[in-house]
Amino acid sequence: MLVRLLILLLLLVSPAIADEILVVTGLQVEVKDMSMKRVENIFLKKTLVNQQGIRWIPLNLNPDHPLRQAFSQTLFKQRPEDMEAYWNDQYFQGITPPYVVTSEEAMLRFITSTLGAIGYILPCHLDSRVQVVFKVKVQSPVEKNCTPKTPQ
Amino acid sequence: MFNRFNLFAILSVCLSTSLCTVSHADSVTPNYQWGRGINLLYGQLNIGGYANASFEKVNSQKNSLTLNDFSLFISASPSDSVRFFSEIELEDVLTTEHSSNFNASLKVERLYLDYLATDEITVRVGKWLTPFGRWNVVHAAPLVWTTTRPFITDELFFPAHSSGAMVSKKFNINEHNLDVSVYVDDSEHLDVRKDPIDFENAFGSRINMELTEQLQVGFSFLDFKQADVREARNHLFGVDFLWQQNGYELQMEASYRHNASVQGDEKGLYIQGVAPLGEQVFAVSRYEYLEGAHQVNFTRLQSSTHAALAGLVWRPFVPLAIKAEYRFGSQNQAITPSGFFTSVAVFF
Numbered sequence: 001m002l003v004r005l006l007i008l009l010l011l012l013v014s015p016a017i018a019d020e021i022l023v024v025t026g027l028q029v030e031v032k033d034m035s036m037k038r039v040e041n042i043f044l045k046k047t048l049v050n051q052q053g054i055r056w057i058p059l060n061l062n063p064d065h066p067l068r069q070a071f072s073q074t075l076f077k078q079r080p081e082d083m084e085a086y087w088n089d090q091y092f093q094g095i096t097p098p099y100v101v102t103s104e105e106a107m108l109r110f111i112t113s114t115l116g117a118i119g120y121i122l123p124c125h126l127d128s129r130v131q132v133v134f135k136v137k138v139q140s141p142v143e144k145n146c147t148p149k150t151p152q
Numbered sequence: 153m154f155n156r157f158n159l160f161a162i163l164s165v166c167l168s169t170s171l172c173t174v175s176h177a178d179s180v181t182p183n184y185q186w187g188r189g190i191n192l193l194y195g196q197l198n199i200g201g202y203a204n205a206s207f208e209k210v211n212s213q214k215n216s217l218t219l220n221d222f223s224l225f226i227s228a229s230p231s232d233s234v235r236f237f238s239e240i241e242l243e244d245v246l247t248t249e250h251s252s253n254f255n256a257s258l259k260v261e262r263l264y265l266d267y268l269a270t271d272e273i274t275v276r277v278g279k280w281l282t283p284f285g286r287w288n289v290v291h292a293a294p295l296v297w298t299t300t301r302p303f304i305t306d307e308l309f310f311p312a313h314s315s316g317a318m319v320s321k322k323f324n325i326n327e328h329n330l331d332v333s334v335y336v337d338d339s340e341h342l343d344v345r346k347d348p349i350d351f352e353n354a355f356g357s358r359i360n361m362e363l364t365e366q367l368q369v370g371f372s373f374l375d376f377k378q379a380d381v382r383e384a385r386n387h388l389f390g391v392d393f394l395w396q397q398n399g400y401e402l403q404m405e406a407s408y409r410h411n412a413s414v415q416g417d418e419k420g421l422y423i424q425g426v427a428p429l430g431e432q433v434f435a436v437s438r439y440e441y442l443e444g445a446h447q448v449n450f451t452r453l454q455s456s457t458h459a460a461l462a463g464l465v466w467r468p469f470v471p472l473a474i475k476a477e478y479r480f481g482s483q484n485q486a487i488t489p490s491g492f493f494t495s496v497a498v499f500f
Contacts, residue, residue, distance in 0.1 A: 084470040
Protein backbone atom coordinates (compact mmCIF):
# COMPACT_ATOMS: atom_id res chain seq x y z
CA MET A 1 0.00 0.00 0.00
CA LEU A 2 2.82 2.37 0.96
CA VAL A 3 4.66 1.59 -2.28
CA ARG A 4 1.55 2.36 -4.30
CA LEU A 5 1.12 5.66 -2.50
CA LEU A 6 4.75 6.55 -3.15
CA ILE A 7 4.40 5.76 -6.86
CA LEU A 8 1.24 7.87 -7.05
CA LEU A 9 2.99 10.72 -5.28
CA LEU A 10 5.94 10.50 -7.65
CA LEU A 11 3.62 10.59 -10.66
CA LEU A 12 1.86 13.65 -9.30
CA VAL A 13 4.99 15.66 -8.56
CA SER A 14 7.01 14.72 -11.66
CA PRO A 15 6.51 17.11 -14.62
CA ALA A 16 4.56 15.83 -17.61
CA ILE A 17 7.02 14.72 -20.26
CA ALA A 18 6.02 15.92 -23.71
CA ASP A 19 7.31 14.43 -26.94
CA GLU A 20 8.54 16.73 -29.67
CA ILE A 21 7.90 17.02 -33.36
CA LEU A 22 10.47 18.92 -35.40
CA VAL A 23 9.37 21.29 -38.16
CA VAL A 24 12.07 21.12 -40.84
CA THR A 25 13.00 22.83 -44.11
CA GLY A 26 15.82 22.54 -46.63
CA LEU A 27 19.18 24.04 -45.79
CA GLN A 28 18.89 26.82 -48.41
CA VAL A 29 15.83 28.38 -46.79
CA GLU A 30 16.58 31.21 -44.37
CA VAL A 31 14.04 31.19 -41.54
CA LYS A 32 13.74 33.91 -38.91
CA ASP A 33 11.25 34.45 -36.09
CA MET A 34 9.36 31.19 -36.50
CA SER A 35 6.53 30.80 -33.99
CA MET A 36 3.68 28.39 -33.37
CA LYS A 37 1.29 30.77 -35.16
CA ARG A 38 3.60 31.11 -38.16
CA VAL A 39 3.87 27.32 -38.43
CA GLU A 40 0.07 27.08 -38.18
CA ASN A 41 -0.40 29.73 -40.88
CA ILE A 42 2.05 27.97 -43.22
CA PHE A 43 0.38 24.57 -42.86
CA LEU A 44 -3.10 26.15 -43.23
CA LYS A 45 -1.77 28.06 -46.28
CA LYS A 46 -2.73 31.38 -44.71
CA THR A 47 0.89 32.43 -45.25
CA LEU A 48 2.00 31.51 -48.75
CA VAL A 49 5.56 32.87 -48.98
CA ASN A 50 8.41 33.23 -46.52
CA GLN A 51 10.29 36.44 -45.63
CA GLN A 52 12.62 35.89 -48.63
CA GLY A 53 9.64 35.71 -50.98
CA ILE A 54 10.04 31.96 -51.58
CA ARG A 55 6.75 30.08 -51.77
CA TRP A 56 6.11 27.70 -48.89
CA ILE A 57 5.26 24.14 -49.93
CA PRO A 58 3.92 22.50 -46.76
CA LEU A 59 3.85 18.72 -46.63
CA ASN A 60 1.66 16.36 -44.65
CA LEU A 61 1.75 12.71 -43.76
CA ASN A 62 -1.30 10.50 -44.31
CA PRO A 63 -4.27 11.50 -42.12
CA ASP A 64 -4.09 8.32 -40.04
CA HIS A 65 -0.33 8.60 -39.38
CA PRO A 66 0.26 9.07 -35.61
CA LEU A 67 2.63 11.97 -36.26
CA ARG A 68 0.07 13.77 -38.45
CA GLN A 69 -2.62 13.17 -35.81
CA ALA A 70 -0.45 14.62 -33.02
CA PHE A 71 0.72 17.54 -35.18
CA SER A 72 -2.84 18.43 -36.20
CA GLN A 73 -4.26 18.11 -32.68
CA THR A 74 -1.52 20.31 -31.23
CA LEU A 75 -1.39 22.94 -33.93
CA PHE A 76 -5.02 23.20 -35.07
CA LYS A 77 -6.81 21.62 -32.08
CA GLN A 78 -8.56 19.34 -34.57
CA ARG A 79 -8.05 15.89 -36.05
CA PRO A 80 -6.93 15.83 -39.71
CA GLU A 81 -10.31 14.48 -40.82
CA ASP A 82 -12.07 17.43 -39.12
CA MET A 83 -10.06 19.90 -41.19
CA GLU A 84 -11.91 19.04 -44.42
CA ALA A 85 -14.49 21.81 -43.93
CA TYR A 86 -11.64 24.33 -43.68
CA TRP A 87 -10.08 22.99 -46.90
CA ASN A 88 -13.47 23.18 -48.63
CA ASP A 89 -13.51 26.92 -47.81
CA GLN A 90 -9.97 27.30 -49.10
CA TYR A 91 -10.73 25.38 -52.31
CA PHE A 92 -13.33 28.06 -53.09
CA GLN A 93 -10.47 30.59 -52.82
CA GLY A 94 -8.28 28.52 -55.16
CA ILE A 95 -6.11 27.02 -52.42
CA THR A 96 -5.69 23.27 -52.10
CA PRO A 97 -4.46 21.30 -49.04
CA PRO A 98 -0.76 20.49 -48.54
CA TYR A 99 0.73 17.61 -50.50
CA VAL A 100 0.64 14.29 -48.72
CA VAL A 101 3.70 12.04 -48.60
CA THR A 102 3.70 8.49 -47.34
CA SER A 103 6.56 8.54 -44.82
CA GLU A 104 8.98 10.76 -42.96
CA GLU A 105 11.77 9.60 -45.29
CA ALA A 106 9.67 10.65 -48.30
CA MET A 107 9.12 13.99 -46.56
CA LEU A 108 12.88 14.44 -46.06
CA ARG A 109 13.58 13.60 -49.72
CA PHE A 110 10.90 16.02 -50.94
CA ILE A 111 12.25 18.80 -48.71
CA THR A 112 15.81 18.18 -49.88
CA SER A 113 14.86 18.42 -53.56
CA THR A 114 12.31 21.27 -53.40
CA LEU A 115 13.04 24.85 -52.42
CA GLY A 116 10.45 26.12 -49.94
CA ALA A 117 9.20 22.70 -48.88
CA ILE A 118 8.46 22.39 -45.16
CA GLY A 119 7.45 19.33 -43.19
CA TYR A 120 7.68 17.64 -39.81
CA ILE A 121 9.55 14.64 -38.46
CA LEU A 122 10.47 12.96 -35.19
CA PRO A 123 13.79 13.99 -33.58
CA CYS A 124 15.10 10.44 -34.03
CA HIS A 125 14.75 10.79 -37.83
CA LEU A 126 16.60 14.10 -38.08
CA ASP A 127 19.71 14.14 -40.24
CA SER A 128 22.03 16.61 -41.96
CA ARG A 129 19.84 17.04 -45.07
CA VAL A 130 17.44 19.43 -43.30
CA GLN A 131 17.38 22.16 -40.68
CA VAL A 132 15.07 22.43 -37.69
CA VAL A 133 13.07 25.68 -37.74
CA PHE A 134 10.65 24.99 -34.89
CA LYS A 135 9.88 22.39 -32.23
CA VAL A 136 6.27 21.48 -31.48
CA LYS A 137 5.66 19.89 -28.09
CA VAL A 138 2.91 17.28 -28.28
CA GLN A 139 1.17 15.39 -25.51
CA SER A 140 0.78 12.15 -27.50
CA PRO A 141 3.62 9.62 -27.11
CA VAL A 142 4.84 9.87 -30.71
CA GLU A 143 8.45 8.84 -30.16
CA LYS A 144 7.42 5.20 -30.07
CA ASN A 145 7.15 5.60 -33.86
CA CYS A 146 10.93 5.93 -34.17
CA THR A 147 12.31 3.39 -36.59
CA PRO A 148 15.92 2.22 -36.42
CA LYS A 149 18.11 3.80 -39.08
CA THR A 150 19.30 1.41 -41.75
CA PRO A 151 23.01 1.67 -42.58
CA GLN A 152 23.59 3.51 -45.86
CA MET B 153 -7.05 55.07 -64.12
CA PHE B 154 -7.43 51.56 -65.52
CA ASN B 155 -9.89 51.00 -68.25
CA ARG B 156 -11.70 47.71 -68.67
CA PHE B 157 -9.46 46.50 -71.50
CA ASN B 158 -6.25 47.28 -69.60
CA LEU B 159 -7.27 45.18 -66.63
CA PHE B 160 -8.10 42.04 -68.60
CA ALA B 161 -5.07 42.50 -70.88
CA ILE B 162 -2.74 42.69 -67.85
CA LEU B 163 -4.29 39.60 -66.29
CA SER B 164 -4.04 37.53 -69.46
CA VAL B 165 -0.47 38.61 -70.31
CA CYS B 166 0.75 37.87 -66.77
CA LEU B 167 -0.85 34.44 -66.85
CA SER B 168 0.34 33.44 -70.32
CA THR B 169 3.95 34.54 -69.85
CA SER B 170 4.61 33.39 -66.33
CA LEU B 171 2.98 29.99 -66.66
CA CYS B 172 5.92 29.08 -68.86
CA THR B 173 8.40 29.53 -66.01
CA VAL B 174 8.03 26.58 -63.69
CA SER B 175 10.15 27.35 -60.66
CA HIS B 176 9.78 24.19 -58.59
CA ALA B 177 10.84 20.84 -59.92
CA ASP B 178 8.96 18.85 -57.32
CA SER B 179 7.75 15.35 -57.76
CA VAL B 180 4.02 15.96 -57.85
CA THR B 181 2.32 14.32 -60.81
CA PRO B 182 -1.07 15.35 -62.29
CA ASN B 183 -3.89 14.01 -60.18
CA TYR B 184 -7.63 14.48 -59.69
CA GLN B 185 -9.34 14.35 -56.31
CA TRP B 186 -13.11 14.67 -55.96
CA GLY B 187 -13.84 18.05 -54.45
CA ARG B 188 -10.29 19.33 -54.89
CA GLY B 189 -10.07 19.55 -58.70
CA ILE B 190 -7.26 18.38 -60.94
CA ASN B 191 -3.67 19.44 -60.34
CA LEU B 192 -1.54 20.01 -63.43
CA LEU B 193 1.87 21.47 -64.29
CA TYR B 194 3.60 20.11 -61.18
CA GLY B 195 0.75 21.38 -59.00
CA GLN B 196 0.99 24.95 -60.26
CA LEU B 197 -2.36 24.80 -62.06
CA ASN B 198 -5.62 23.57 -60.55
CA ILE B 199 -8.93 23.25 -62.35
CA GLY B 200 -12.11 22.49 -60.43
CA GLY B 201 -15.46 23.98 -59.57
CA TYR B 202 -18.91 23.26 -58.23
CA ALA B 203 -22.51 22.73 -59.27
CA ASN B 204 -25.77 23.41 -57.50
CA ALA B 205 -29.37 22.49 -58.36
CA SER B 206 -32.41 23.48 -56.33
CA PHE B 207 -36.16 22.95 -56.05
CA GLU B 208 -38.28 25.73 -54.56
CA LYS B 209 -41.92 25.64 -53.49
CA VAL B 210 -42.58 29.25 -52.55
CA ASN B 211 -45.98 30.45 -51.32
CA SER B 212 -48.18 31.97 -54.08
CA GLN B 213 -45.54 31.23 -56.74
CA LYS B 214 -45.05 28.43 -59.24
CA ASN B 215 -42.75 25.60 -58.13
CA SER B 216 -39.35 25.84 -59.76
CA LEU B 217 -36.46 23.51 -60.51
CA THR B 218 -33.19 25.23 -61.40
CA LEU B 219 -29.57 24.44 -62.17
CA ASN B 220 -28.45 27.50 -60.21
CA ASP B 221 -24.69 27.30 -60.60
CA PHE B 222 -22.17 25.53 -62.73
CA SER B 223 -18.86 27.18 -61.82
CA LEU B 224 -15.38 26.51 -63.13
CA PHE B 225 -12.35 27.51 -61.04
CA ILE B 226 -8.91 27.96 -62.55
CA SER B 227 -6.11 28.78 -60.14
CA ALA B 228 -2.46 29.05 -61.06
CA SER B 229 0.77 29.89 -59.28
CA PRO B 230 2.98 30.98 -62.14
CA SER B 231 5.72 32.23 -59.86
CA ASP B 232 6.43 32.34 -56.13
CA SER B 233 4.98 35.81 -55.72
CA VAL B 234 2.03 35.68 -58.15
CA ARG B 235 -1.29 33.82 -57.92
CA PHE B 236 -4.04 33.83 -60.52
CA PHE B 237 -7.63 32.82 -59.86
CA SER B 238 -10.74 32.84 -62.02
CA GLU B 239 -14.29 31.61 -61.56
CA ILE B 240 -16.49 31.48 -64.63
CA GLU B 241 -20.09 30.60 -63.88
CA LEU B 242 -23.24 29.56 -65.69
CA GLU B 243 -25.96 30.99 -63.46
CA ASP B 244 -29.54 29.72 -63.64
CA VAL B 245 -28.75 28.26 -67.07
CA LEU B 246 -31.50 25.62 -66.84
CA THR B 247 -34.72 26.49 -65.08
CA THR B 248 -38.42 25.76 -65.24
CA GLU B 249 -39.12 29.43 -64.38
CA HIS B 250 -38.28 30.96 -67.76
CA SER B 251 -36.55 30.15 -71.02
CA SER B 252 -32.77 29.91 -70.78
CA ASN B 253 -30.34 32.38 -72.29
CA PHE B 254 -26.79 31.02 -72.36
CA ASN B 255 -25.17 34.41 -72.94
CA ALA B 256 -27.02 36.07 -70.07
CA SER B 257 -26.22 33.12 -67.80
CA LEU B 258 -22.47 33.28 -68.41
CA LYS B 259 -20.82 35.32 -65.63
CA VAL B 260 -17.29 36.17 -64.67
CA GLU B 261 -17.66 35.74 -60.92
CA ARG B 262 -14.01 36.33 -60.09
CA LEU B 263 -10.86 37.08 -62.10
CA TYR B 264 -7.83 38.36 -60.24
CA LEU B 265 -4.10 38.34 -59.74
CA ASP B 266 -2.56 38.29 -56.26
CA TYR B 267 0.90 39.70 -55.82
CA LEU B 268 2.41 38.31 -52.61
CA ALA B 269 4.52 41.35 -51.80
CA THR B 270 5.79 39.91 -48.50
CA ASP B 271 4.80 37.03 -46.23
CA GLU B 272 2.18 39.36 -44.71
CA ILE B 273 1.09 41.70 -47.51
CA THR B 274 -0.92 40.77 -50.62
CA VAL B 275 -1.96 43.10 -53.42
CA ARG B 276 -4.95 41.97 -55.49
CA VAL B 277 -5.95 43.37 -58.87
CA GLY B 278 -9.05 42.27 -60.78
CA LYS B 279 -12.60 41.25 -59.87
CA TRP B 280 -13.40 39.53 -56.57
CA LEU B 281 -16.21 38.94 -54.10
CA THR B 282 -16.87 42.05 -52.03
CA PRO B 283 -15.38 41.32 -48.58
CA PHE B 284 -18.30 42.65 -46.57
CA GLY B 285 -19.30 40.26 -43.77
CA ARG B 286 -18.75 36.50 -43.91
CA TRP B 287 -21.40 35.02 -46.17
CA ASN B 288 -20.57 36.84 -49.39
CA VAL B 289 -16.97 35.65 -49.63
CA VAL B 290 -17.81 31.97 -48.99
CA HIS B 291 -21.26 31.91 -50.60
CA ALA B 292 -20.67 28.78 -52.72
CA ALA B 293 -23.56 26.36 -52.32
CA PRO B 294 -21.43 23.40 -51.08
CA LEU B 295 -20.03 25.62 -48.29
CA VAL B 296 -23.11 27.35 -46.89
CA TRP B 297 -25.70 25.61 -44.73
CA THR B 298 -28.86 26.76 -46.46
CA THR B 299 -30.31 26.88 -49.98
CA THR B 300 -31.50 30.44 -49.38
CA ARG B 301 -29.29 33.39 -48.60
CA PRO B 302 -29.83 35.88 -45.75
CA PHE B 303 -31.27 39.08 -47.17
CA ILE B 304 -28.57 41.35 -45.72
CA THR B 305 -25.96 39.43 -47.73
CA ASP B 306 -27.96 39.66 -50.94
CA GLU B 307 -26.98 41.79 -53.93
CA LEU B 308 -29.97 44.01 -53.24
CA PHE B 309 -28.30 45.08 -49.99
CA PHE B 310 -24.80 45.57 -51.43
CA PRO B 311 -23.16 44.46 -54.71
CA ALA B 312 -21.52 41.04 -54.43
CA HIS B 313 -18.57 41.83 -56.72
CA SER B 314 -15.85 44.47 -56.73
CA SER B 315 -13.43 45.31 -59.54
CA GLY B 316 -10.30 47.26 -58.78
CA ALA B 317 -7.39 46.87 -56.37
CA MET B 318 -7.13 45.59 -52.81
CA VAL B 319 -4.28 45.49 -50.30
CA SER B 320 -4.41 42.97 -47.44
CA LYS B 321 -2.08 42.69 -44.47
CA LYS B 322 -1.89 39.97 -41.85
CA PHE B 323 -0.84 40.92 -38.32
CA ASN B 324 0.12 38.49 -35.58
CA ILE B 325 -1.12 39.80 -32.24
CA ASN B 326 -0.43 37.58 -29.24
CA GLU B 327 -0.39 34.51 -31.52
CA HIS B 328 -3.74 35.46 -33.10
CA ASN B 329 -4.26 36.53 -36.73
CA LEU B 330 -5.62 39.97 -37.46
CA ASP B 331 -6.38 40.45 -41.17
CA VAL B 332 -6.95 43.92 -42.55
CA SER B 333 -8.02 44.66 -46.15
CA VAL B 334 -8.55 47.98 -47.90
CA TYR B 335 -9.92 48.17 -51.45
CA VAL B 336 -11.10 50.52 -54.15
CA ASP B 337 -13.62 49.67 -56.86
CA ASP B 338 -14.17 51.19 -60.27
CA SER B 339 -16.64 48.71 -61.75
CA GLU B 340 -18.05 51.35 -64.08
CA HIS B 341 -14.81 51.33 -66.07
CA LEU B 342 -13.32 47.92 -65.28
CA ASP B 343 -16.15 45.38 -65.41
CA VAL B 344 -17.15 44.59 -68.99
CA ARG B 345 -20.23 42.63 -67.93
CA LYS B 346 -21.46 44.84 -65.13
CA ASP B 347 -24.99 44.21 -63.87
CA PRO B 348 -27.31 47.16 -63.19
CA ILE B 349 -27.11 46.51 -59.45
CA ASP B 350 -23.29 46.40 -59.37
CA PHE B 351 -21.10 49.18 -58.02
CA GLU B 352 -20.45 52.26 -60.06
CA ASN B 353 -17.53 52.86 -57.73
CA ALA B 354 -16.73 52.14 -54.11
CA PHE B 355 -14.10 51.90 -51.46
CA GLY B 356 -14.15 49.70 -48.41
CA SER B 357 -12.28 47.91 -45.71
CA ARG B 358 -12.56 44.71 -43.72
CA ILE B 359 -10.98 43.63 -40.44
CA ASN B 360 -11.12 40.04 -39.21
CA MET B 361 -9.73 39.04 -35.82
CA GLU B 362 -9.25 35.52 -34.46
CA LEU B 363 -10.06 36.00 -30.78
CA THR B 364 -9.65 32.30 -29.94
CA GLU B 365 -9.25 29.07 -31.91
CA GLN B 366 -13.04 28.89 -32.07
CA LEU B 367 -14.15 32.53 -32.35
CA GLN B 368 -13.61 35.14 -35.06
CA VAL B 369 -15.09 38.63 -35.20
CA GLY B 370 -15.19 40.97 -38.16
CA PHE B 371 -15.90 44.58 -39.00
CA SER B 372 -16.70 45.85 -42.48
CA PHE B 373 -17.17 49.25 -44.06
CA LEU B 374 -18.27 50.25 -47.54
CA ASP B 375 -18.77 53.60 -49.21
CA PHE B 376 -20.43 53.00 -52.58
CA LYS B 377 -22.52 54.27 -55.42
CA GLN B 378 -24.72 52.20 -57.69
CA ALA B 379 -25.60 53.76 -61.01
CA ASP B 380 -29.00 52.28 -61.58
CA VAL B 381 -30.66 51.55 -58.27
CA ARG B 382 -29.29 54.07 -55.78
CA GLU B 383 -28.11 57.37 -57.15
CA ALA B 384 -26.70 58.90 -53.96
CA ARG B 385 -23.70 57.50 -52.12
CA ASN B 386 -24.33 54.86 -49.47
CA HIS B 387 -22.38 54.07 -46.34
CA LEU B 388 -22.60 50.51 -45.13
CA PHE B 389 -21.34 49.35 -41.73
CA GLY B 390 -21.19 45.72 -40.64
CA VAL B 391 -20.19 43.60 -37.69
CA ASP B 392 -20.10 39.80 -37.64
CA PHE B 393 -18.83 36.78 -35.74
CA LEU B 394 -18.33 33.07 -36.30
CA TRP B 395 -17.96 30.52 -33.50
CA GLN B 396 -17.21 26.87 -34.33
CA GLN B 397 -16.54 23.91 -32.05
CA ASN B 398 -17.00 20.15 -32.39
CA GLY B 399 -19.39 20.50 -35.33
CA TYR B 400 -21.48 23.20 -33.65
CA GLU B 401 -21.53 26.61 -35.24
CA LEU B 402 -23.00 30.03 -34.53
CA GLN B 403 -22.74 32.86 -37.04
CA MET B 404 -24.11 36.39 -37.00
CA GLU B 405 -23.95 39.40 -39.27
CA ALA B 406 -25.52 42.80 -38.65
CA SER B 407 -25.47 45.68 -41.14
CA TYR B 408 -26.60 49.27 -41.29
CA ARG B 409 -26.84 51.18 -44.57
CA HIS B 410 -26.97 54.93 -44.36
CA ASN B 411 -28.13 57.08 -47.22
CA ALA B 412 -28.51 60.83 -46.87
CA SER B 413 -31.03 61.16 -49.70
CA VAL B 414 -34.69 60.24 -49.94
CA GLN B 415 -33.68 56.62 -50.61
CA GLY B 416 -33.55 56.16 -46.84
CA ASP B 417 -31.63 53.92 -44.43
CA GLU B 418 -32.00 50.25 -43.67
CA LYS B 419 -30.61 47.88 -41.07
CA GLY B 420 -30.76 44.18 -40.57
CA LEU B 421 -29.17 41.10 -39.12
CA TYR B 422 -29.21 37.35 -39.22
CA ILE B 423 -28.10 34.81 -36.67
CA GLN B 424 -27.66 31.20 -37.66
CA GLY B 425 -26.95 28.09 -35.62
CA VAL B 426 -25.83 24.62 -36.70
CA ALA B 427 -25.81 21.43 -34.61
CA PRO B 428 -24.59 17.96 -35.60
CA LEU B 429 -27.20 15.20 -35.30
CA GLY B 430 -24.90 12.30 -36.24
CA GLU B 431 -24.18 10.38 -39.44
CA GLN B 432 -23.10 13.64 -41.10
CA VAL B 433 -26.58 15.12 -40.70
CA PHE B 434 -26.83 18.65 -39.29
CA ALA B 435 -29.74 20.74 -38.06
CA VAL B 436 -29.70 24.39 -39.04
CA SER B 437 -31.86 27.31 -38.00
CA ARG B 438 -31.73 31.02 -38.75
CA TYR B 439 -33.48 34.18 -37.73
CA GLU B 440 -33.47 37.32 -39.89
CA TYR B 441 -34.58 40.86 -39.18
CA LEU B 442 -34.73 43.76 -41.59
CA GLU B 443 -36.07 47.26 -41.20
CA GLY B 444 -36.04 50.32 -43.44
CA ALA B 445 -36.11 51.20 -47.13
CA HIS B 446 -35.16 48.19 -49.28
CA GLN B 447 -34.56 47.92 -52.99
CA VAL B 448 -36.60 45.01 -54.32
CA ASN B 449 -36.90 44.53 -58.08
CA PHE B 450 -35.85 48.15 -58.67
CA THR B 451 -38.63 49.55 -56.49
CA ARG B 452 -38.31 50.90 -52.98
CA LEU B 453 -40.12 49.13 -50.21
CA GLN B 454 -40.46 50.35 -46.63
CA SER B 455 -41.01 47.53 -44.18
CA SER B 456 -40.08 45.79 -40.98
CA THR B 457 -39.52 42.12 -41.72
CA HIS B 458 -38.96 39.07 -39.54
CA ALA B 459 -38.11 35.68 -41.03
CA ALA B 460 -37.03 32.34 -39.57
CA LEU B 461 -35.79 29.14 -41.09
CA ALA B 462 -35.38 25.54 -39.98
CA GLY B 463 -33.68 22.85 -42.01
CA LEU B 464 -31.49 19.80 -42.32
CA VAL B 465 -28.22 19.30 -44.17
CA TRP B 466 -26.72 15.94 -45.03
CA ARG B 467 -23.02 15.85 -45.95
CA PRO B 468 -22.41 12.17 -46.79
CA PHE B 469 -19.09 13.04 -48.42
CA VAL B 470 -16.82 16.07 -47.93
CA PRO B 471 -17.60 17.73 -51.30
CA LEU B 472 -21.37 17.01 -51.27
CA ALA B 473 -24.22 18.80 -49.44
CA ILE B 474 -27.91 17.93 -49.63
CA LYS B 475 -30.16 20.52 -47.98
CA ALA B 476 -33.85 20.97 -47.16
CA GLU B 477 -35.37 23.89 -45.29
CA TYR B 478 -38.61 25.70 -44.56
CA ARG B 479 -38.71 29.49 -44.23
CA PHE B 480 -41.53 31.56 -42.75
CA GLY B 481 -42.00 35.02 -41.26
CA SER B 482 -44.02 38.18 -40.93
CA GLN B 483 -44.18 40.93 -43.57
CA ASN B 484 -41.63 38.89 -45.47
CA GLN B 485 -43.44 38.00 -48.68
CA ALA B 486 -41.80 40.63 -50.91
CA ILE B 487 -38.31 40.21 -49.50
CA THR B 488 -37.80 36.67 -48.23
CA PRO B 489 -40.99 34.79 -49.11
CA SER B 490 -42.09 31.80 -47.07
CA GLY B 491 -41.73 28.37 -48.60
CA PHE B 492 -39.85 25.09 -48.89
CA PHE B 493 -36.39 24.98 -50.43
CA THR B 494 -34.14 22.05 -51.18
CA SER B 495 -30.89 21.68 -53.10
CA VAL B 496 -27.96 19.45 -53.98
CA ALA B 497 -24.52 21.04 -54.21
CA VAL B 498 -21.21 19.44 -55.05
CA PHE B 499 -17.60 20.48 -55.52
CA PHE B 500 -15.84 18.64 -58.32
